[in-house]
Amino acid sequence: MAQVYERVALIGLGLIASSIFWASKRRDLAGEIVGYARSAETRETAREIGLCDVVYDDINEAVRDADLVILCVPVGVMGQVMEQIAGSLKQGATVTDVGSVKRDVIDNVTPHLPKGVEFIAGHPLAGTEHSGPRSGFAELFDNRWCLLVPIEGSDPDAIARLRGFWEGLGSNVEEMDADHHDLVLAVTSHAPHLIAYTMVGVADDLRRVTDGEVIKYSAGGFRDFTRIAASDPTMWRDVFLSNKDATLEILGRFTEELFALQRAIRQGDGDHLFDYFTRTREVRRSIIEAGQDTDEPDFGRGSGGTKS
Numbered sequence: 001m002a003q004v005y006e007r008v009a010l011i012g013l014g015l016i017a018s019s020i021f022w023a024s025k026r027r028d029l030a031g032e033i034v035g036y037a038r039s040a041e042t043r044e045t046a047r048e049i050g051l052c053d054v055v056y057d058d059i060n061e062a063v064r065d066a067d068l069v070i071l072c073v074p075v076g077v078m079g080q081v082m083e084q085i086a087g088s089l090k091q092g093a094t095v096t097d098v099g100s101v102k103r104d105v106i107d108n109v110t111p112h113l114p115k116g117v118e119f120i121a122g123h124p125l126a127g128t129e130h131s132g133p134r135s136g137f138a139e140l141f142d143n144r145w146c147l148l149v150p151i152e153g154s155d156p157d158a159i160a161r162l163r164g165f166w167e168g169l170g171s172n173v174e175e176m177d178a179d180h181h182d183l184v185l186a187v188t189s190h191a192p193h194l195i196a197y198t199m200v201g202v203a204d205d206l207r208r209v210t211d212g213e214v215i216k217y218s219a220g221g222f223r224d225f226t227r228i229a230a231s232d233p234t235m236w237r238d239v240f241l242s243n244k245d246a247t248l249e250i251l252g253r254f255t256e257e258l259f260a261l262q263r264a265i266r267q268g269d270g271d272h273l274f275d276y277f278t279r280t281r282e283v284r285r286s287i288i289e290a291g292q293d294t295d296e297p298d299f300g301r302g303s304g305g306t307k308s
């Protein structure tokens with residue numbers, strides 16, 4: 001595939017940045033990919049494993065001649081990082097991000113945006129519960145959606161170029177409005193994560209009275225919750241604090257449905273439960289038909305293994 005940008009700078013070198021690097025190298029999407037991470041430890045690891053053509057100790061050096069700068073840090077620090085790099089950005093450059101929340105990131109980043117630099121927010125809907133520079137892999141974005149959220153006045157050519165870059169990384173790209181993005185993600189990702197964190201927390205409390213039985217006999221349902229609940233605490237703290245309204249709205253709906261199911265169980269209303277579970281099974285079928293998960297039993301894990 002043809003080169004899309006001459007020089008790309010990755011700010012933050014964790015799961016998403018390292019996956020962008022390996023996916024980009026697979027198709028030669030950039031002439032050079034440089035990077036910066038906050039801690040010396042992460043920068044050292046990146047150098048050791050060949051993550052980035054050059055790893056800089058100085059964030060401003062990293063972005064200086066970049067045509068595309070990708071902010072791959074937790075959503076709570078996006079604005080602060082943009083403020084730090086604003087003075088070093090090249091005229092005509094595009095800045096984008098990969099944060100899981102969009103309205104809050106746009107509100108915090110755009111006040112620092114210099115004239116002559118584009119900001120186009122983005123969010124690849126792909127990830128794992130692993131984090132850090134060693135966790136990325138080239139296939140992470142294959143056949144996954146990447147949502148681009150242009151801001152008012154975004155240059156159509158810059159959007160088209162960024163779209164081409166994400167398509168080169170393997171993604172299907174669509175544009176979406178920031179508030180709608182945050183509501184959709186509250187339903188599909190943020191609320192489910194909070195519910196998983198809660199369920200594992202409850203089971204952890206129970207474990208103390210059942211002497212390790214929750215772990216010992218952990219079967220499909222609980223084990224799947226623990227995978228999600230192992231996700232990075234910093235990232236997810238920031239997601240909930242930044243997408244407060246949409247998450248609270250969905251959790252309100254969740255609580256109502258939970259009460260309805262609780263009542264159905266108490267009253268022995270089997271029809272209600274059966275109809276409800278039939279509807280949810282359809283949702284699973286649609287996800288498989290859309291190619292967004294495998295139809296294999298137990299997610300294709302085989303006996304006892306785990307999916308990355």
Ligand code: NAP
Pocket residue numbers: 011012013014015016017037038039040042043072073074075077081098099100101123124125126127128129130131132133232235239
């Ligand atoms: P990660 O593996 O934890 O990496 C985060 C990186 O950000 C690390 O290199 C870290 O540096 C750096 N960082 C943290 N705080 C910083 C600060 N105050 N200033 C500068 N750098 C800082 O995280 P990730 O999973 O790649 O997530 C990155 C972004 O992608 C987040 O906004 C997240 O919402 C979004 N996202 C994540 C997923 C997912 O499933 N993980 C999916 C889609 C989008 P050190 O290593 O030096 O601490």
